[in-house]
Amino acid sequence: MEIQDLSQNIKGFCREAGADLVGFAPVERWVTEGIVPDEFRPQSIWEHTRTVIVMGMGMPLPIVESTPSVLHMELYKTVNIKLDGLAYDTTRYLNRLGHGATFFSRDGYNSLKAFRKWPGAPFGHVMAAKYAGLGNIGLSHCLLTPEFGPRVRLVSVFTALALPPDPLMEKDLCIKCEACAKCCPKDALRVRDDCLIGDYNKPACLEMAEELTKSRTYPCGICTKVCPIGQDRKLYKQPGIVKKYLREKEALAADPQDPAYSSWQHLRRYGAREPR
Numbered sequence: 001m002e003i004q005d006l007s008q009n010i011k012g013f014c015r016e017a018g019a020d021l022v023g024f025a026p027v028e029r030w031v032t033e034g035i036v037p038d039e040f041r042p043q044s045i046w047e048h049t050r051t052v053i054v055m056g057m058g059m060p061l062p063i064v065e066s067t068p069s070v071l072h073m074e075l076y077k078t079v080n081i082k083l084d085g086l087a088y089d090t091t092r093y094l095n096r097l098g099h100g101a102t103f104f105s106r107d108g109y110n111s112l113k114a115f116r117k118w119p120g121a122p123f124g125h126v127m128a129a130k131y132a133g134l135g136n137i138g139l140s141h142c143l144l145t146p147e148f149g150p151r152v153r154l155v156s157v158f159t160a161l162a163l164p165p166d167p168l169m170e171k172d173l174c175i176k177c178e179a180c181a182k183c184c185p186k187d188a189l190r191v192r193d194d195c196l197i198g199d200y201n202k203p204a205c206l207e208m209a210e211e212l213t214k215s216r217t218y219p220c221g222i223c224t225k226v227c228p229i230g231q232d233r234k235l236y237k238q239p240g241i242v243k244k245y246l247r248e249k250e251a252l253a254a255d256p257q258d259p260a261y262s263s264w265q266h267l268r269r270y271g272a273r274e275p276r
């Protein structure tokens with residue numbers, strides 16, 4: 001089969017299996033960009049890798065907006081299971097076609113305690129997705145995509161096939177509106193004047209994750225909720241929503257029953273171990 005036809009068939013399979021986004025990243029991009037340390041690169045993890053197939057699934061905005069909530073936690077768990085299944089099925093599909101493949105699951109760390117000891121997963125899907133042309137990295141350190149902004153979760157399949165690379169996304173999607181930094185409850189994101197991507201205080205963000213894990217309402221994701229980028233916003237028609245996000249903390253501190261936030265507060269209150 002011609003490589004272009006094979007490439008289309010693989011993308012078709014991934015989409016049929018549930019991927020909203022699919023892109024091909026050639027391993028050379030990790031080398032030429034030189035940002036990811038050598039031991040975290042795909043060929044260091046599986047030496048036969050020629051292409052990383054990166055797949056993304058969107059996170060519905062109305063649930064993300066309720067964070068931190070049990071509903072958001074359940075969404076996170078559901079998407080994670082689906083992503084791992086997608087990667088497993090794609091790996092076996094490639095194997096059935098006669099091509100070596102393996103995958104890296106969507107997270108890849110055992111617990112937040114392990115994350116504190118070794119701060120990071122053995123492989124990063126965000127950089128893989130950037131190298132697969134799915135988006136680029138914003139001030140918040142999240143991958144921003146045209147379709148979902150940062151409200152997308154990712155998984156990667158490594159294959160020995162040299163597939164036609166998808167072009168890198170040249171235009172920055174981040175508009176540096178600073179909503180992510182302003183709304184971060186731990187002040188973990190700091191704007192930089194000299195570059196688009198902000199300073200990221202990983203221990204502070206981890207502290208938030210630990211607090212939310214104790215109350216079983218993880219992950220935080222406020223920086224993904226408030227980002228105005230993404231065509232998914234068109235589905236929900238929310239004029240003035242960023243202003244609403246920006247005043248949320250202050251408004252709820254003054255009145256936890258503020259009617260403007262009642263639906264999110266309802267989802268946070270019921271079913272939670274420590275109702276808000």
Ligand code: SF4
Nearest residue numbers: 184205220221222223
């Ligand atoms: S996940 Fe939460 S704590 Fe971490 S950077 Fe984003 S908003 Fe801040």
Ligand code: SF4
Nearest residue numbers: 138174177178180227
């Ligand atoms: S919220 Fe604004 S500054 Fe933050 S990543 Fe999104 S567009 Fe960039």
